[in-house]
Amino acid sequence: MPILSSEIKWMKSLTVSDDSSNGGRLSKNEIPDGVKNNIFPDVPQAERTTGSTRYRKVFIKFANPDNLLAIAPKLFVETNTAAQDMVAIFPGSLTDTQATLTGSERLYGAARLQTAINAGSSVLEVNTEGASFNLFRSGDLIRISNKATVDDVAGFEEFATLAAAPSYTGDLAQLTLTSALANSFPATSTKVASCYQPGDLKASSTMPVLTSVAGTFNSALYPIIVDHIGGITQNWLLTFTSASSFNVTGDTLGSIGGGSISVNFTPLNSDFARPFFTLDFHAFGGTFVSGNTLSFTTQPAAIALWYKRVVPAGAASYSGNQVIIGVDCESA
Structure with missing residues (x-):
């Protein structure tokens, strides 16, 4: 889905x-x-x-x-x-x-189409909110739309690329596209925006850093999975308390509990009833001792x-x- x-x-x-x-x-x-x-x-x-x-x-x-x-x-x-x-x-x-x-x-911002344009045109003039804001630049992808709302089924929407920097007359900017438009757009209802x-x-995790003489963590085969609902920006430190058990702390959250290398570790983000991340227990290998650490950073x-x-x-x-x-x- x-x-x-x-x-x-x-x-x-x-x-x-x-x-x-x-x-x-x-x-x-x-x-x-x-x-x-x-x-x-x-x-x-x-x-x-x-x-x-x-x-x-x-x-x-x-x-x-x-x-x-x-x-x-x-x-x-x-x-x-x-x-x-x-x-x-x-x-x-x-x-x-x-x-x-x-x-x-x-x-990045929006302007209003100043003059109606026909299908096949590659030049348009827009009324900006001030030339000094420099909202449109060479190479920009721009959105041209006369839809009443973003999801409206009526109206037209096109994305196009600017071939050059706009030329200004006051706050009016002339935009030149790399290719011709497929649709015609009226001036009264058309919005033009830089994207x-x-x-x-x-959601992602950095490559984990393991400090251990004999323990291993295979993130290539078993990557850390960061949940798209529960995941946050956080620096995590996993510290072993024995050969098989560990505690985990976050740089702003503090301790979030502990786990074992024999089962998946899925600490819960109680704000969303979803895990912060999942550590697959298959990633752990070798022999750990108390004091070994595994550190990584998650991004939502x-x-x-x-x-x-x-x-x-x-x-x-x-x-x-x-x-x-x-x-x-x-x-x-």
């Missing part, structure tokens, strides 16, 4: 604030869909007057119970804000915080993504403002 849209979940980062600690690792908390201020706070009058830049980090988690690979995911701003602010996205790491941001990160492509995604099936909201000084008040981020991928 493929990855379902209901299994793609927007999750909060561990810290949500406006200071240097903002961001960090994946949290257990899902971001509620369609709820006011679920990512950004309101913009009060004083902030609109002076202008502001705020950041929020989210994780797009592929919580598939069968641990399926997400193939070639594409992330894009599906619908930009109706107000005078601008929200763009850019990639993060699984642990970075706002302290590491420079303000010069490569941004962030993080590559195929699957999640894409770390930063949102950047820029409110220009003197922005007008707007009620019900929102931005919609879309994901497109296959699964296997």
Whole structure:
């Protein structure tokens, strides 16, 4: 069964604030869909007057119970804000915080088609939210869509590649494609977005490091399986307490219990009632002694993504403002 849209979940980062600690690792908390201020706070009058830049980090988690690979995911701003602010996205790491941001990160965002285009065209003009944001670049994959929503069956959607850097006249950008479009698109309802492509995604583990004179761990034949629902970013240390038994600790979780080399070890992530990972007992070989260690790091099936909201000084008040981020991928 493929990855379902209901299994793609927007999750909060561990810290949500406006200071240097903002961001960090994946949290257990899902971001509620369609709820006011679920990512950004309101913009009060004083902030609109002076202008502001705020950041929020989210994780797009592929919580598939069968641990399926997400193939070639594409992330894009599906619908930009109706107000005078601008929200763009850019990639993060699984642990970075706002302290590491420079303000010069490569941004991905959306624009509106300025002039209707016909099938066969390879040049289009879009109305951007500011040439200085540089949302479109040579070689970018872009999404062109006049669908009312990401999953709408009506309308057309195409992905195309930019043949060169756009040329600007004010905030209007002329985009040249490497190939002609298959469909015609009206100016009134067509959105054009640059796509962030993080590559195929699957929860993973680093190569385990074993400290033992006579014990072995064959991760080539019996890899560590990280669960797509229960898996997290964590540095794990397995310490033997005897020839067959061990305890396991995580760098932020502390002790999660112990196991034996005679049975599979599947420590439970109680937040999701799923294992953090699975160690196949067949991987253990040779002879262990107390004090031997096995260390490894797990990474979840999640894409770390930063949102950047820029409110220009003197922005007008707007009620019900929102931005919609879309994901497109296959699964296997």
